[in-house]
Structure formats: C-alpha cells, structure tokens
Amino acid sequence: MTLTDKSPDQKPATDVAGPAHPLGVLWRAVTTIWSVPKARIGVVMLGVFVLGALFAPLIAPYSPTNNDFGRSEDMTAAHLLGTTAAGQDVLSQVIYGARVSVFVGFIAGLFSTIIAVLIGLSWGYLRNKTADVINFIVNLFLVIPALPLMIVIAAYLQNGGIGMIILVVVITGWAWGARVLRSQTQSLRSRDFVTAAIFSGESSGRIVFREILPNMTSLIVGSFFGAATAAILAEAGLSFLGLGDSTTISWGTMLFWAQNSNALLTGQWILLFAPGLCISLLATSLSLINFGVDGLSNPRLREGAKR
Numbered sequence: 001m002t003l004t005d006k007s008p009d010q011k012p013a014t015d016v017a018g019p020a021h022p023l024g025v026l027w028r029a030v031t032t033i034w035s036v037p038k039a040r041i042g043v044v045m046l047g048v049f050v051l052g053a054l055f056a057p058l059i060a061p062y063s064p065t066n067n068d069f070g071r072s073e074d075m076t077a078a079h080l081l082g083t084t085a086a087g088q089d090v091l092s093q094v095i096y097g098a099r100v101s102v103f104v105g106f107i108a109g110l111f112s113t114i115i116a117v118l119i120g121l122s123w124g125y126l127r128n129k130t131a132d133v134i135n136f137i138v139n140l141f142l143v144i145p146a147l148p149l150m151i152v153i154a155a156y157l158q159n160g161g162i163g164m165i166i167l168v169v170v171i172t173g174w175a176w177g178a179r180v181l182r183s184q185t186q187s188l189r190s191r192d193f194v195t196a197a198i199f200s201g202e203s204s205g206r207i208v209f210r211e212i213l214p215n216m217t218s219l220i221v222g223s224f225f226g227a228a229t230a231a232i233l234a235e236a237g238l239s240f241l242g243l244g245d246s247t248t249i250s251w252g253t254m255l256f257w258a259q260n261s262n263a264l265l266t267g268q269w270i271l272l273f274a275p276g277l278c279i280s281l282l283a284t285s286l287s288l289i290n291f292g293v294d295g296l297s298n299p300r301l302r303e304g305a306k307r
Helices: 022-034 037-054 090-125 129-143 146-156 161-173 175-189 192-199 204-240 251-260 270-297
Strands: none
Touching (some): 037 090, 090 129, 090 161, 090 175, 090 251, 090 270, 129 175, 146 161, 161 175, 175 204, 192 204
8 A cells, every 4th residue: 555545444634623713612602601591581681781881872861960850859751760859860860870880890890800810720720839828818808808898998099980999899809709710720730631731841821721721711701790790789889888989870879869868768769779670680680691601511500401
C-alpha cells in the first residue's frame, strides 16, 4: 500500500469536529433557558421592565419631575396612579424609576460577578499562602452583616449619587459568589483535563481561564443574576433609608418620599404599593430566570424534559 492509498474505514481529516461556534453555544443557552416555563416567565417580565426603562420618555405621560399638578390627588383618568405630595405624577415616576433599578442591578451585578470570578477561581486553584490571605478576606466579608456594612459605607460616601450606590453594592456583594466559585474550582482542579494541562506545561493563568472557567459558565451566569437581584434590593433599601440621592427618580426614593409624607395616614397607599410591587416583580423575574440557568449545567432540572 502506498502513502496515497486510503483504507476504506479511514475518514478524511476535514471530518474532525472543531470547537463549537460561540453563536451556536449562545443560541443553545438561550433556547435552553426559554424551554423552562419559569424562566420563560422571568424573561418576559424582565423584558417588560427593560423596555419600559429604555422607552420611558415615550411611555410616561408626564415628566417625573413636573410638579404643576394638584398635590396628593387620587387616581383619575389624567393621573392613573394619582399624584405625590409634591404634585408629581406617580405613574410617570414609576416608569422612570425602572431606569435606576435596572441600571444599578445589571452594572453592580456585573462588577460583583467579575470580582467573584477573579477571586473565586484564584482562591480555588492556588495552594499557597496567597490562598490563605484570600480565605481570610472572603470570610471577613461573609461574617460582617451586609446591611449594616452598606449603611456605614453609604453614610460615609453620602451624596455620591448612583455611582456611590453601585460601589457600595459591589463592595458588599462579591464574597458569597467567590466562595461558591471557589468550591467548584476545587472540584474541577483534580479532573483529568486539568492534570493533562499541567503536565503539558501550561501556565496557571491559562489553566484557570482556558480550562476551568468554560466549565463554570452556568454557575457564573447564575451568580450574576443572584448579584443583580441583591443589587436591586440593596439600592431600594439604601434609597428608602435616605442614604442615596433623594433627587434621583427611583423606586427607592419614591418609597422614601412617600414615607416622609405619611402616605398611609393620608390614604395614599399607592405611593408605597406601586414602587414596592415593581421592586418585587423585577427581583422575582431574575430569580425565575435562574431556574433556566440551572438547566444549562444539569439537564435533569429542566422542566418538561423527557425522562
């Protein structure tokens, strides 16, 4: 047999499967999340809030800062949710308030997740004194109660606006995600593909971010949605306590001004109910999407999957 002869069972080199295309991986992830009924509801709910935040100037009937209307008016055709004690339209403020919550939730969740990934993967892979130092820092942030720590930092950095709120949430919100990612990294560190990469002479950074990180995608996405949910609730809580920028139109500041004007005593319960309901629904939508994210790593958790 010459070198050019081919065996009948031999396959051409072009049949070797290459790495999956990123768009194909993204499409499969989207279809997997959408196939879970709970996650589908969460995606629709989140889409409504995102679209409302983006197109608030077109949707809102009035400017949220316009105070030319009657004060503390009941619900009418002109003002579907009534007006505030300052004469501002409540519905317009609710629509514009979505902008702050969505922005803070996604930005603070993104930065918290990035810090958690960098620290969690390094902490789980290293086996030296650096890991002990990281262990001390993470456990310190986990032991300190988050809410009092946020209040102290926000009070010290008062009048910093939305940027201050994001900074406070990021500082206090990365530790739990880092601990979860560290546990998964320790589990993957002993796998055969990591051992093979070590013996092939690859650097620690390449092993962590090219070998281990791709196997934790669903866990990282789930950590992001959890951090975003915590950020939304934290922003609302800090603004309600008056530690944010009271001139910013957000659901938290709406609760703050409603409490200051004794909305419940004057029968203006909608001033507390409307922003509170929106905060709950936005946080719920992210929690529901997490059910679909779980299905990315564990097909048994996909609802409706065939047994």
